[in-house]
Amino acid sequence: MPTIRNLWPYPVNFELTQLERQASRLGHLPGYCCVCGRATVFQIDTDLRERVPCLRCGSVNRQRQLATVLLEYAHTIAAPRRPLSIGDIAKETIIWNAETTRALHRRLSEHLGSNYLSSEFISADLSSGTVVDGVLHVDMQHTHFGDDSLDFILSSDVLEHVPNPILAFEESYRILKYGGCHIFTAPFYEHRFTNERRAVVNAEGQLTHLRRPWYHGDPIHEEGALVYNVFAPEVMCQLEHMGFEARLCRLRAPFRGMLGWNGIVMVARKVAEPSHKRDGVFPDDTDWVGEDASPGSGMALA
Numbered sequence: 001m002p003t004i005r006n007l008w009p010y011p012v013n014f015e016l017t018q019l020e021r022q023a024s025r026l027g028h029l030p031g032y033c034c035v036c037g038r039a040t041v042f043q044i045d046t047d048l049r050e051r052v053p054c055l056r057c058g059s060v061n062r063q064r065q066l067a068t069v070l071l072e073y074a075h076t077i078a079a080p081r082r083p084l085s086i087g088d089i090a091k092e093t094i095i096w097n098a099e100t101t102r103a104l105h106r107r108l109s110e111h112l113g114s115n116y117l118s119s120e121f122i123s124a125d126l127s128s129g130t131v132v133d134g135v136l137h138v139d140m141q142h143t144h145f146g147d148d149s150l151d152f153i154l155s156s157d158v159l160e161h162v163p164n165p166i167l168a169f170e171e172s173y174r175i176l177k178y179g180g181c182h183i184f185t186a187p188f189y190e191h192r193f194t195n196e197r198r199a200v201v202n203a204e205g206q207l208t209h210l211r212r213p214w215y216h217g218d219p220i221h222e223e224g225a226l227v228y229n230v231f232a233p234e235v236m237c238q239l240e241h242m243g244f245e246a247r248l249c250r251l252r253a254p255f256r257g258m259l260g261w262n263g264i265v266m267v268a269r270k271v272a273e274p275s276h277k278r279d280g281v282f283p284d285d286t287d288w289v290g291e292d293a294s295p296g297s298g299m300a301l302a
């Protein structure tokens with residue numbers, strides 16, 4: 001019998017690599033940190049996604065994943081050279097981060113100054129743009145930012161707590177410049193296509209739990225933050241329908257402090273036309289201007 005290999009669901013290897021196992025036993029691994037831009041030592045304990053702090057700047061795995069993808073796109077914004085760390089990003093880059101604490105926030109804030117905006121979701125009673133005790137409140141579903149005003153939006157495990165993430169993505173599309181990206185992490189199902197709705201809020205603001213309430217630790221709210229949605233590949237389709245070029249990345253590079261199988265980062269890039277690779281098999285629609293093209297355009301049918 002021939003071997004049947006699944007393209008989907010593709011096999012996810014939940015095992016640690018030999019290097020990761022050895023590093024976990026030792027409790028540390030040397031490497032390079034892209035947040036502080038220095039040779040460092042990563043401290044390793046049980047939680048590979050949420051921990052593995054850089055002993056120089058304190059950044060953790062998930063922040064380095066986000067920063068790594070940010071750096072890959074940041075060179076498109078007038079960077080003097082391909083950025084290796086946050087300190088190399090062009091100073092005119094405008095970034096909004098939906099987080100106001102920890103190492104990546106501190107480094108971006110030091111480097112970009114007033115071109116860096118950071119916020120928290122403080123209360124549903126406030127309108128976006130309100131500052132409370134020096135902290136900017138922004139609801140990702142209805143921000144106060146202008147159209148086409150940002151180069152990057154960063155959100156690290158925030159969107160699962162947003163009741164209607166589609167509204168948030170539409171808002172991202174509105175406020176990003178063309179070529180700009182919303183780069184985000186969130187819990188992600190690799191074994192199913194569809195997103196999971198765990199709770200919904202109706203037009204009257206009434207909350208209904210569809211699954212057992214699941215709360216994440218939250219620096220701002222003591223009771224924790226409710227998880228409304230867990231994304232799956234369906235979110236990539238939703239992003240493309242909105243006009244984004246969507247990308248799903250896995251980040252796993254031990255000597256860059258990114259360990260474990262679940263380093264998933266998603267990118268929604270606002271482009272005029274998603275750039276799917278053409279390979280001679282699928283139709284090339286590059287010059288297609290539509291059937292109502294004016295005569296003389298070279299496209300009129302005989």
Ligand SMILES: [Zn+2]
Nearest residue numbers: 033036054057
């Ligand atoms: Zn560091």
